[in-house]
Amino acid sequence: MVPVTKQSRTKPGRRNRGWLVKLGLASAGGWMIAGGFAIVAASGQAAVGLGTAAPFAVLAGTTVTNTGPSTVAGDVGVYPGTAITGFPPGVVSNGVLHAGDAVAQQAEADLTTAYLDAAARGPVTTVSSDLGGQTLTPGVYRAASGMGLTGAVTLNAQGDPNAVFIFQTGSGLTTASSSSVNLSGGAQACNVFWQVGSSATLGTGSSFAGTLLALTSATVQTGATVAGRVLARNGQVSLDDNTFTQPACTTAATSPSPAATPSAPDTGAAAGGNLVGGDWLLIAGIALVGAALVGAATRRRNQVADRPAGSRPRSRRA
Numbered sequence: 001m002v003p004v005t006k007q008s009r010t011k012p013g014r015r016n017r018g019w020l021v022k023l024g025l026a027s028a029g030g031w032m033i034a035g036g037f038a039i040v041a042a043s044g045q046a047a048v049g050l051g052t053a054a055p056f057a058v059l060a061g062t063t064v065t066n067t068g069p070s071t072v073a074g075d076v077g078v079y080p081g082t083a084i085t086g087f088p089p090g091v092v093s094n095g096v097l098h099a100g101d102a103v104a105q106q107a108e109a110d111l112t113t114a115y116l117d118a119a120a121r122g123p124v125t126t127v128s129s130d131l132g133g134q135t136l137t138p139g140v141y142r143a144a145s146g147m148g149l150t151g152a153v154t155l156n157a158q159g160d161p162n163a164v165f166i167f168q169t170g171s172g173l174t175t176a177s178s179s180s181v182n183l184s185g186g187a188q189a190c191n192v193f194w195q196v197g198s199s200a201t202l203g204t205g206s207s208f209a210g211t212l213l214a215l216t217s218a219t220v221q222t223g224a225t226v227a228g229r230v231l232a233r234n235g236q237v238s239l240d241d242n243t244f245t246q247p248a249c250t251t252a253a254t255s256p257s258p259a260a261t262p263s264a265p266d267t268g269a270a271a272g273g274n275l276v277g278g279d280w281l282l283i284a285g286i287a288l289v290g291a292a293l294v295g296a297a298t299r300r301r302n303q304v305a306d307r308p309a310g311s312r313p314r315s316r317r318a
Contacts, residue, residue: 044138044139044160044162044163044164045121045138045139045140045164045166046164047164047190047191047193048114048117048118048121048164048166048193048211048213049113049114049117050110050111050114050211051106051107051110051113051114052103052106052107052110053107053108053110053111053114053229053231055074055075055095056074056075056076056077056095056098056107056229056231057072057073057074057075057076057095057226057228057229057230057244057246058072058074058075058076058077058229058230058231058237058239058244059075059076059077059078059104059107059108059111059229059230059231059232059237060077060078060081060217060218060231060232060235060236060237061078061079061080061081061108061232061233061234061235061236062078062080062081062083062234062235062236063078063081063083063084063085063236063237064076064077064078064083064084064085064086064236064237064238064239065083065085065086065236065237065238065239066085066086066087066089066090066238066239066240067086067238067239067240067241068086068089068090068222068240068241069089069090069091069241070086070089070090070091070239070240070241070242070243070244071090071091071093071242071243071244072090072091072092072093072095072239072242072244073093073094073095073244073245073246074092074094074095074229074244074246075092075095075096075097075098075103075107076092076095076096076097076098077097077098077099077101077103077104077107077108078098078099078100078104079098079100079101079104079105079107079108080100080105080108081100081236082099082100083099084097084099086239090239094246108233111213111231111233112233114213115195115213115215115233118166118168118193118195118213119168119195119197121140121166121168122140123140124140124141124142124168125139125140125141125142126141126142126143126144127141127142127143127147128143129143129145129146129147129148130148130149130150131147131148131149131153132148132149132150132151132152132153132176132179133151133152133153134153134154135153135154135155135156135184136153136154136155136156136165137156137157137158137163138157138158138160138163138164138165139165139166140166140167140168141165141166141167141168142167142168142169142170143167143168143169143170144170145169145170145171146169146170146171146172146173146174147167147169147172147173147174147196148173148174148175148176149173149174149175149176149179149181149206150176150179151176151179151180152179152180152181152182153180153181153182154182154183154184155181155182155183155184155187155192155209156184156185156187157183157184157185157186157187157188157191158185158186159185159186160185160186160252161186161187161188161191161250161251161252162191162251162252163185163186163187163191164191164192164193165187165191165192165193165210166193166195167192167193167194167195167210168195168197169194169195169196169197170197171196171197171198172196172197172198172199172200172201173194173196173200173201173212173214174200174201174203175201175202175203175206175208176203176206177203177204177205177206177221178203178204178205178206179203179206179207180206180207180208181207181208181209181210182209183209188247188249188250189209189210189211189227189228189247189249190211190228190246190247190249191249192209192210192211192228193210193211193213194210194211194212194213195213196212196213196214196215196218197215198214198215198216199214199215199216199217199218199219199232199235200212200214200217200218200219200230201218201219201221202218202219202220202221202224202226202230203221203224204221204222204223204224205222205223205224206221206224206225207224207225207227208224208225208226208227208228209226209227209228210227210228211228211229211231212226212228212229212230212231213231213233214230214231214232214233214235215232215233215234216232216233216234216235217232217234217235217236217237217238218230218231218232218235218236218237218238219237219238220237220238220239220240220242221240222240222241222242223240223241223242224240224242225242225243225244225245226242226243226244226245227245227246227247228244228246229244229246230244
């Protein structure tokens with residue numbers, strides 16, 4: 001009788017099926033990790049919801065005053081105050097005046113909600129008190145005390161039109177004369193928010209972009225331009241020969257274009273994230289590694305299947 005060895009008791013291919021199972025799990029895990037990475041990398045911050053305050057270009061708590069031929073695209077309102085002065089000579093286009101009415105009341109309530117939302121966002125990157133000369137990518141930026149701008153700050157969305165920038169300041173915001181907020185890489189004024197812990201001053205001839213959410217008051221000095229909104233919760237907003245515009249806000253497609261990206265499982269769009277080029281490269285790399293490992297396991301299985309029954313695997317030398 002031929003003695004039964006450990007090798008003969010082992011069913012052919014069992015060991016290799018175990019390898020295949022492990023490799024399959026590893027490959028699936030890799031896909032999950034890759035998908036999770038892509039979603040996190042692409043999701044970022046959501047825009048701050050403005051509710052009924054969104055149609056307003058100017059909103060104040062006590063008074064709105066204007067000097068000179070300001071042009072304002074959007075609604076102008078005040079609540080609980082009732083005074084809006086300087087229109088004319090100021091001109092409101094694509095909007096109406098809401099002086100202490102129910103529309104302004106609800107807009108002020110929604111402004112408070114938006115202000116608190118912006119103030120609570122994180123994680124936070126601490127910045128210096130002067131933003132001038134910096135190029136910033138999407139995120140939440142905070143200055144513990146006051147925030148200022150001398151010269152220009154560039155907000156680079158890195159090709160993502162949905163990218164959100166939120167600035168938090170513990171006290172005031174002051175932009176110097178002729179300073180500017182520049183948008184690049186697809187950044188949009190509708191996705192930029194400035195949460196100001198007291199009052200804000202936009203300097204003479206400055207160019208500002210985004211929605212300013214001030215706890216107290218806001219002063220827009222002579223000739224300053226605003227692509228967005230100036231909203232004050234409790235105090236006044238004063239204008240002086242200013243131009244307010246509300247640029248159209250576009251959004252990115254929810255899934256990558258088939259012509260621009262390789263075919264791959266939908267790991268981001270179904271979960272609410274948008275995959276970018278680098279994420280597809282990561283997923284493709286993991287897929288290639290998984291395929292190579294499965295091929296190696298298949299070759300190993302074939303070697304075992306071709307080995308004569310009862311033979312022992314060749315031992316490695318020490």
